[in-house]
Amino acid sequence: MGVTYKPDVGDIRESAAIEVLAKLARKGPQVSYHDPFVDRVDEHGLNLTSVALDAPAVTNADCVALLTPHGQTDLGLLVEHASLIFDARNAIQRRGSSTVIVL
Numbered sequence: 108m109g110v111t112y113k114p115d116v117g118d119i120r121e122s123a124a125i126e127v128l129a130k131l132a133r134k135g136p137q138v139s140y141h142d143p144f145v146d147r148v149d150e151h152g153l154n155l156t157s158v159a160l161d162a163p164a165v166t167n168a169d170c171v172a173l174l175t176p177h178g179q180t181d182l183g184l185l186v187e188h189a190s191l192i193f194d195a196r197n198a199i200q201r202r203g204s205s206t207v208i209v210l
Contacts, residue, residue: 108160108185109175110142117144124174127195129153136169143179162188173198 112122119125129151132138140148141160148155158164160181165171165188173185176198185192186199192207199207 108141108171108173108180109177110140110145110148111175111177114175114177115144119145119148119150122175125150125153127172127174128155131172139164139168142175143177160184165189 110122110124110128111117111119112124125148128138128140128148132153138153138155139158140155141164142157146157162184165185168189170191170193171185171189172193172195173180173182174195176182176196180198182199186207189206192199194207
């Protein structure tokens with residue numbers, strides 16, 4: 108979730124989130140992302156298109172990594188449907204969920 112260098116902008120220059128996605132992809136897992144500000148990522152060996160943020164996509168993910176939380180991101184949808192959330196920005200603040208891991 109979120110690939111820009113900071114929330115609510117469309118700039119991916121020097122984005123740590125892109126580096127995280129690239130490292131994960133090199134390790135083997137299938138990666139995808141959702142970002143309302145960035146339609147495509149063609150950097151660091153990635154060739155990805157932003158996917159829809161909906162209940163089926165979240166439910167089907169083994170883990171949701173919240174790397175750059177945008178103001179319009181439905182965090183409640185993530186908490187309700189994700190089996191595991193890695194919250195790198197402490198955006199969710201647990202909300203009483205045992206499925207949230209905060210960095």
